[in-house]
Amino acid sequence: MPELPEMETYRQQLAPLIQGVPITGVEVTRPKSLNVEPEQFAQLLRGNRILQINRRAKHLLFILATGELLVLHLMLGGWMYVGSDEDKPDRTFQVTIHFGAKSLYFIGLRLGYLHVHLPEEAEAIFKKLGPEPLQADFTFERFRQTLQGKRGNLKVTLVDQSVISGIGNCYSDEICFYAQLLPTRKINDLSEEELQRLYQSMRTVLLEAIRYGGYMESPLYAGDRLTGGFDSRCRVYDREGEPCVRCGHPLVFEEVSSRKCFYCANCQA
Ligand SMILES: [Zn+2]
Known part of the structure; x- marks a missing residue:
């Protein structure tokens, strides 16, 4: 299961690839990976942009231009790939987010999930988590x-x-x-x-x-x-x-x- 360093690596590497790029489409083959209906998810994302990518513990938070958050937990066996139709892995994608010619593929999301939340819900989602071990004030x-x-x-x-x-x-x-x-x-x-x-x-x-x-x-x-x-x-x-x-x-x-x-x-x- 990816832990803090793996999710931090994803965060750092994803930002220059997808941050600020308009989302042109969405595909969902496993609706259970979401907490909203796939149609609603697609509607929210199409034309939207990811302004910022943050990490909390083993979660990534994609902050949309419209203010909502996508909260990702890969759990056991989940991973991501950014590429095109030509070089994408030969796997099943539970969720795909298209950014024009390139796409973000979510693979192995069996236990993992991508949930939509309002900004004011963020605190409640993470309130049971202990402190971040690398945060400067965690002396x-x-x-x-x-x-x-x-x-x-x-x-x-x-x-x-x-x-x-x-x-x-x-x-x-x-x-x-x-x-x-x-x-x-x-x-x-x-x-x-x-x-x-x-x-x-x-x-x-x-x-x-x-x-x-x-x-x-x-x-x-x-x-x-x-x-x-x-x-x-x-x-x-x-x-x-x-x-x-x-x-x-x-x-x-x-x-x-x-x-x-x-x-x-x-x-x-
Ligand atoms: Zn030894």
């Missing part, structure tokens, strides 16, 4: 306050969107590895120094992942050299049995609180 002090009183282990707490938003299975493992902490450690057992390490690791890993375009396999457009660059830089995620880059010990896969979890049992403590 170590705020991080410590956020985790205060939490009883869960690191894995469960890092992926809990109501605690800190945007982190999922991959980056929680990468952050724990970078911090040299076991994902099974209890939050309330961490020392001050370990908490500091966890905070710094969270920032370092997420920023590095954004810089290298996240781990998504599929390029966003023909010639996209950025998307997916972090995949080969993942140190533990999906690397069961491979030697740890820090100590050479084979990496372990384990279910932690019924979540996929990869770590090094030798150099994470």
Whole structure:
């Protein structure tokens, strides 16, 4: 599932491709991906423009010239492509938005969705989400306050969107590895120094992942050299049995609180 760095990569790369370009048409083959009737959706979008693309946690927000928001969550298996009839992927598109000769294709939206909202609804949609981990005002002090009183282990707490938003299975493992902490450690057992390490690791890993375009396999457009660059830089995620880059010990896969979890049992403590 795309996490904060993948959605941030999409945001940054989509903006110069579609921002401000008039929408010329819409196709919907899976009405369930929307929260309005396909006709209504098409009517709203045709002739409209996306003025700005924002991100909140694992969502993208497309802000229309008429003020409404399109809120996208790709969930498991969803991805996007921008291109033309000639180079579009050989896949089924649940939603397609045409911008003249080029189109934005939504693929694999089985659990994912694209919902229309009024601007005043935005706050309510996101009110259950915890703070953005990379926001400037999310200081170590705020991080410590956020985790205060939490009883869960690191894995469960890092992926809990109501605690800190945007982190999922991959980056929680990468952050724990970078911090040299076991994902099974209890939050309330961490020392001050370990908490500091966890905070710094969270920032370092997420920023590095954004810089290298996240781990998504599929390029966003023909010639996209950025998307997916972090995949080969993942140190533990999906690397069961491979030697740890820090100590050479084979990496372990384990279910932690019924979540996929990869770590090094030798150099994470
Ligand atoms: Zn190791």
